Amino acid sequence: MLKSKSQMPFKDILGHTREIEIIKGAILNKRVAHAYLFSGPEGIGKKKTALALASALNCRSPQDDGDSCGSCPDCQRMERGNHANLVQVWPADKEGNRDDEAGLIRVNQIREIQNAVKYRVEGGARVVIVDSAERFMAQAANAFLKTLEEPPAGSMIILITSRSSELLPTVLSRCQRVNFRPLPSAALRSFLIDEKGLPTEEAASVTKAAGGSISAALRYLEAGADEKRKEVLMRLLAIAPGDADEAIKLAEELSKRDDIDEVLEFIKGWYRDMAVYMEGAKELVVNSDFANRFEVNDREYKELWNCFSMVEEAKRSIMPPRYANKQLTLEALFLSIAGRFH
Ligand SMILES: [Zn+2]
Structure with a gap:
């Protein structure tokens, strides 16, 4: 009942109008940075925005405002997460299983990124998205610096973090930073009413309990809390x-x-x-x-x-x-x- 509908284009992202305008402007002017840092609280749409950017750069019928169409084969592959130009990295435990809490981004994962971006891109742009980028092991971060500074032609990198103060300064200084703010209560509340069918009073209380985080609100509902x-x-x-x-x-x-x-x-x-x-x-x-x-x-x-x-x-x-x-x-x-x- 709470499965979100697919939200790949920028137009389906809740809030963050200012941040998205900056990014769409960069796409239209062909001035997309080679490395971005998307920072801001957990669960407010940073990852969705990163995926929307990846889609926009690879869409076959991009819209006039720089957004992706959301329906061409490239957009569909992006949505399923299996587009050849999409490389995703996240913290993992020693066995390589995803672990956002205690895992780390390790040197072998950096090698994988470097292998993935080595070959020329046929069309569109290769986008590397690194989740929880504050969890780089020091050696991994050092191995990554060169790629971050000068990704191979046709590639770009998006680091995502909710704890930017824990990022290494050497990593921070190589990225263009986009700060995401918590969603305004009004936006989250109308999302819960319009998209999730919550009664007004209930939407208001879930909004407050979630503190501007859409994923906290969804978790709250899913857990029957x-x-x-x-x-x-x-x-x-x-x-x-x-x-x-x-x-x-x-x-x-x-x-x-x-x-x-x-x-x-x-x-x-x-x-x-x-x-x-x-x-x-x-x-x-x-x-x-x-x-x-x-x-x-x-x-x-x-x-x-x-x-x-x-x-x-x-x-x-x-x-x-x-x-x-x-x-x-x-x-x-x-x-x-x-x-x-x-
Ligand atoms: Zn498309």
Whole structure:
């Protein structure tokens, strides 16, 4: 249900109008840099833009504005990721499996790039896209510098990073930099409503939880996190003040789940919301779909933060290295906050 439709041309990319104008201008003026660094937060469209650039340079019927057509055989091959002019590199573990978290870009991968770009390009341009470019091993980066400075004719390189401060200065200085900013909330929200069919209120809360990252928003939806958030809040709101039986029952039930840290984060979010709501910063409320349940008139601000700290403390207790008994910890927590949840 959440499979994104193909988005290869620039025109299908959400936001980043300024960055894309710069790149399309370079294509039209035949001044595409030989090496770019696309930097900016995770999951906002840097890779999509890199692929759109690769498509535009290889499309058989490019559009007047410098964009690719999205449907010719070259565009289709680009979309499937098997175009001969597309070379993709990412961090890998020692066995060569992709590992964006702990993997590295190694010397043997640099050799592969160098082999791939050695031969003349028949048509279009060869585009090397390096994901998580901050993960170059020092030797690999050194081996790569020459190629980066002067890629063979017809080839260009796009480095992508969300941590540009970790890049080696020697690598940084050889690239033309394009900085991508987080997506404006409005753009992400309308994407969730128009493309993903989310109701307005839900789209608003997912947008805030995702902090301007489209992939965070999609992950959030895919993991059913939004459903979970709603379920947890409904259950807690259903406990009447002082209803110890119900509080203990919920503690017992939740303690059996393996996503309890996530559940406690949702609960923290609730108190945080009421605190910002009280401060008049309604636009910062995450659980905006529950806003009609906020009754904060006679509530003390300090008490909200007490509840917030109790949830945080419970979370810390049951996590490593403390591993406190989950059920007992949750019972104590819910008994304390049950009457103070709403
Ligand atoms: Zn095309």
